[in-house]
Amino acid sequence: MTSFHDFGLAEPITRALAAENYITPTPIQAQTIPLAMSGRDVIGIAQTGTGKTAAFALPILERILAKRVRPERKGCRVLVLSPTRELSGQIADSFRTYGKNIRPLAITLAIGGVPINRQIRDMSHGVEVLVATPGRLLDLVDQRAVRLDKVEVLVLDEADRMLDMGFIHDIKKVVAMLPKERQTLFFSATMPQEITRLADQMLQNPARVAVTPQASTVDRVDQRIIHIDKAAKPALLAEILKTEKIDRVLVFTRTKHGADKVVRGLLKSGFKADAIHGNKSQNYRERSLAAFRDGSVRTLVATDIAARGIDVDGVSHVINYDLPNIPESYVHRIGRTARAGAEGIAISFCDHEEAAYLRDIERLIRQTIPSTDRRTGQRPASQPAAHGKGNGNGNGNGKGNGKGNGRGEGRGNGRNGHNGHGKNQRNNGRRDNNQHRDQRGNRPAQLASTQPIKPQGHAQGHAPVAAHNNAKGEPAGLETVTFMREPRRQAGHRAPR
Ligand code: AMP
Numbered sequence: 001m002t003s004f005h006d007f008g009l010a011e012p013i014t015r016a017l018a019a020e021n022y023i024t025p026t027p028i029q030a031q032t033i034p035l036a037m038s039g040r041d042v043i044g045i046a047q048t049g050t051g052k053t054a055a056f057a058l059p060i061l062e063r064i065l066a067k068r069v070r071p072e073r074k075g076c077r078v079l080v081l082s083p084t085r086e087l088s089g090q091i092a093d094s095f096r097t098y099g100k101n102i103r104p105l106a107i108t109l110a111i112g113g114v115p116i117n118r119q120i121r122d123m124s125h126g127v128e129v130l131v132a133t134p135g136r137l138l139d140l141v142d143q144r145a146v147r148l149d150k151v152e153v154l155v156l157d158e159a160d161r162m163l164d165m166g167f168i169h170d171i172k173k174v175v176a177m178l179p180k181e182r183q184t185l186f187f188s189a190t191m192p193q194e195i196t197r198l199a200d201q202m203l204q205n206p207a208r209v210a211v212t213p214q215a216s217t218v219d220r221v222d223q224r225i226i227h228i229d230k231a232a233k234p235a236l237l238a239e240i241l242k243t244e245k246i247d248r249v250l251v252f253t254r255t256k257h258g259a260d261k262v263v264r265g266l267l268k269s270g271f272k273a274d275a276i277h278g279n280k281s282q283n284y285r286e287r288s289l290a291a292f293r294d295g296s297v298r299t300l301v302a303t304d305i306a307a308r309g310i311d312v313d314g315v316s317h318v319i320n321y322d323l324p325n326i327p328e329s330y331v332h333r334i335g336r337t338a339r340a341g342a343e344g345i346a347i348s349f350c351d352h353e354e355a356a357y358l359r360d361i362e363r364l365i366r367q368t369i370p371s372t373d374r375r376t377g378q379r380p381a382s383q384p385a386a387h388g389k390g391n392g393n394g395n396g397n398g399k400g401n402g403k404g405n406g407r408g409e410g411r412g413n414g415r416n417g418h419n420g421h422g423k424n425q426r427n428n429g430r431r432d433n434n435q436h437r438d439q440r441g442n443r444p445a446q447l448a449s450t451q452p453i454k455p456q457g458h459a460q461g462h463a464p465v466a467a468h469n470n471a472k473g474e475p476a477g478l479e480t481v482t483f484m485r486e487p488r489r490q491a492g493h494r495a496p497r
Pocket of ligand 1: 021022023024025026029047048049050051052053054
């Protein structure tokens with residue numbers, strides 16, 4: 001499959017894809033879409049970042065278009081279950097984007113952390129697509145605001161993460177309420193035994209598709225973290241641009257304002273640089289990209305949203321000037337380098353306030369990123385959470401006696417998925433991951449891990465940041481730092497844009 005037209009998708013869908021600049025299906029899309037369009041159950045082994053959302057959303061939209069029936073009151077034709085608020089929101093957005101030429105098309109998001117009343121109202125007339133986290137969905141069912149007896153398609157996304165987060169019992173409850181005659185599309189990054197068993201119970205004669213996990217892109221990128229005081233970030237960026245052997249570098253900031261500020265600083269220091277983000281006109285963005293592509297501007301500063309459309313080979317470096325607050329964005333960002341089988345370098349600045357983001361990222365990618373500490377401030381070094389996994393790679397000289405105080409580790413939701421909290425917990429909304437957020441909206445540290453997490457205690461294989469490189473907290477030059485690499489896995493597919 002070299003084009004979306006080859007699938008025989010309806011014109012309103014292909015038009016929406018063209019508007020998004022999707023030209024070539026990703027491997028998971030090429031494999032899944034024809035199977036799902038034929039009505040089969042599918043087990044897809046793929047991670048976020050592989051294009052799996054479109055892999056299930058497009059055949060579902062095709063089905064909705066092919067059979068236009070009014071959804072039942074309080075019912076949904078398609079139910080998508082996902083473990084987190086962010087992922088659920090992204091999935092609903094994707095359905096809206098790909099389905100923007102289909103009318104009417106009602107898509108509702110049912111997640112915790114927000115008032116339930118609006119969701120009850122939204123569901124009252126029924127919807128085509130309901131995207132939900134399991135806890136909130138069961139709350140809605142308990143309140144008789146949602147009925148599930150007319151679901152035609154069930155999507156279970158990130159099944160292994162559901163297991164880690166203790167949602168497996170909720171999922172079984174939901175599945176028991178669904179019609180037996182339905183299509184089930186089941187996605188998981190990994191297939192531990194318990195997930196295989198769950199799939200066996202839920203799917204009928206499924207086709208199995210797998211793509212090299214996105215992690216292989218992560219593995220191909222030489223990743224480094226530099227702990228740095230916020231105020232020292234501009235100087236560090238200038239230093240890296242001077243000392244690293246860079247062909248093309250994408251610098252990421254969290255905000256548009258931040259991107260402009262970085263560019264102003266670089267211009268002042270004598271570097272040629274440009275910013276692309278949502279406030280720039282389409283013309284400006286195209287000109288900037290062309291200059292980046294032809295090499296006349298070596299440094300492009302971008303926000304996450306703007307970066308989606310960037311497809312430039314030969315990006316040797318990605319610099320995360322700010323760490324993203326959504327861990328999946330980290331994977332998307334660093335995937336801009338190491339494209340088409342190339343290798344790349346990703347350097348991320350992490351200031352004191354971003355330590356929690358780093359923890360979430362490391363849990364998502366299941367790696368400890370080699371780091372060095374260049375903070376000069378007197379503030380005590382923030383310590384990374386106690387990774388239950390303790391993969392022991394990376395930080396080299398850490399003594400491993402870090403206190404690893406890992407905030408909020410007490411929930412102890414191990415592999416078996418059941419965390420011992422019963423219905424009450426769901427009823428007060430705590431089953432949704434979203435509810436456990438600190439003020440910056442961070443996911444709790446333990447939720448994305450694949451291993452049981454020790455409630456407090458010693459950081460295994462994960463020394464305190466301060467010990468990584470210079471125990472005295474003196475600034476260390478880049479050149480003095482030895483970054484250790486992760487063992488490589490087989491190179492995978494080209495990362496989707
Ligand atoms: P996902 O794995 O579904 O989260 O997708 C990762 C990213 O790839 C999202 O930003 C999508 O918009 C983008 N994407 C998905 N499929 C394609 C495609 N065929 N071509 C270009 N970009 C895509």
